[in-house]
Amino acid sequence: MVEQIDKTIHEPGRLLILIYLFSVEKADFTFLKMQTGMTQGNLSSHLQKLEAAGYISTEKKFRNKRPLTLLKITDMGRESFRNYVTEMHHYFKELFDMVR
Amino acid sequence: MNRPVLSKEIHRRLMLTIHQDGLLDVLAGLIIATFGIVPLLDNTGMNPGVRQVIFLSCYLVEVVSVLWLKRAVTSPRTGMVTLSRRTSTRISLILLGINTFIFLVFLLSYLFKWSLWENLGSFQLSVPLGLIFLILLTSLGAILKASRFYLYGILVMAIFMGGEYFFNLGILGNHGIPPSSFMAGGIMVLSGGIHLYNFLKKYPVDRG
Numbered sequence: 001m002v003e004q005i006d007k008t009i010h011e012p013g014r015l016l017i018l019i020y021l022f023s024v025e026k027a028d029f030t031f032l033k034m035q036t037g038m039t040q041g042n043l044s045s046h047l048q049k050l051e052a053a054g055y056i057s058t059e060k061k062f063r064n065k066r067p068l069t070l071l072k073i074t075d076m077g078r079e080s081f082r083n084y085v086t087e088m089h090h091y092f093k094e095l096f097d098m099v100r
Numbered sequence: 101m102n103r104p105v106l107s108k109e110i111h112r113r114l115m116l117t118i119h120q121d122g123l124l125d126v127l128a129g130l131i132i133a134t135f136g137i138v139p140l141l142d143n144t145g146m147n148p149g150v151r152q153v154i155f156l157s158c159y160l161v162e163v164v165s166v167l168w169l170k171r172a173v174t175s176p177r178t179g180m181v182t183l184s185r186r187t188s189t190r191i192s193l194i195l196l197g198i199n200t201f202i203f204l205v206f207l208l209s210y211l212f213k214w215s216l217w218e219n220l221g222s223f224q225l226s227v228p229l230g231l232i233f234l235i236l237l238t239s240l241g242a243i244l245k246a247s248r249f250y251l252y253g254i255l256v257m258a259i260f261m262g263g264e265y266f267f268n269l270g271i272l273g274n275h276g277i278p279p280s281s282f283m284a285g286g287i288m289v290l291s292g293g294i295h296l297y298n299f300l301k302k303y304p305v306d307r308g
Contacts, residue, residue: 023110024181025188031179034303035113068180 005091008053009084013038014046018081021056021073029069047071055080115244117181121174122295125252127166128240129288132233132256134158136281139274173296177303191243198239225275226267230260233284248291256284 009015016036020027033043050056055077059070073081118124134155141151183191234253241249263276272279 019110023184024114025184027181028179030176031117031181034177034179066176070180 005087006080006084008049008055009081011046013042014050017043017046017050018055018073018077021071022078022081026070026072029071032071050077053077053080111187112245114181114183114187115246117178119244119246120295121170121178121299122292122297123166123169123174124240124244125248125292125295126289127162127292128237128249128252129285129290129292130162130166131159131285132288133282133285134162135229136278136285139277143274173300176305177299194239194243198236201235226260226264226277226280229277230257230280233257233260252288252291255287259284 009018013036017032020032020035029043029047032038032047033040036043038046047056047058051058055074057072057074059072061068061070137158138151138155141154146154234257237249237253237256241247241253260276260280263272263280265276266272267274267276
């Protein structure tokens with residue numbers, strides 16, 4: 001049922017982040033900020049929640065004396081994203097049949 | 101907030117990060133322009149081995165310079181992304197296919213004793229060269245979802261054909277390859293420069 005939807009993924013900002021991370025091997029903070037159009041604080045907040053849920057991993061290092069944060073979706077995150085997409089597909093298919 | 105996007109749109113945006121700075125246009129233009137110096141070096145009676153070293157050195161300097169610019173100028177603005185293994189493999193296979201095709205063309209020309217740099221009378225040397233560049237550039241455009249590379253391909257082919265035409269009229273030498281290369285390459289470098297300028301204006305460095 002609807003209450004079983006993964007709310008960590010279901011939030012639009014975090015969903016967009018996972019869509020990008022699902023499509024690539026890894027990406028840095030600047031790339032995600034540019035692609036999602038979020039502010040730095042907003043993006044950081046969403047990334048913290050995703051990391052706390054175990055859906056992404058972060059790797060912090062320095063490059064040319066500038067901080068570099070690399071983000072990667074975890075296997076658990078990948079699996080959870082697939083399950084979320086499959087569930088949403090079923091829900092919306094039923095909803096579509098209901099409203100037709 | 102951007103609305104959720106479909107996978108094709110995601111792929112297009114990912115490819116955009118690769119070519120939107122115009123540096124790929126600059127590199128392709130420089131490579132084509134460098135191609136034009138080979139017949140000129142031939143005319144000096146230079147040892148073919150030395151000529152090859154000069155050509156390859158120019159090519160290496162161009163590639164390294166553009167890669168350095170990518171790292172120094174583009175990455176701080178667009179961020180870094182490593183494409184998925186599937187996408188990287190697909191691109192690598194396409195590029196391998198293109199390189200294999202070009203290698204086979206040169207191999208066949210050697211086996212059938214075609215001389216690529218000598219005057220063979222009616223052999224329209226510029227045309228197959230223009231065709232090779234057309235294939236390369238349109239393939240690049242298809243991989244990167246960058247429609248301007250299709251236009252580059254058509255432009256380069258047309259310029260090379262024009263060069264061959266003027267060679268047949270006796271106006272140009274070396275099948276018109278040097279001026280064609282310089283002109284086609286120059287236009288692409290200029291176009292790339294304009295894209296780079298617009299890119300730098302649109303994306304300031306994130307100091308945060």
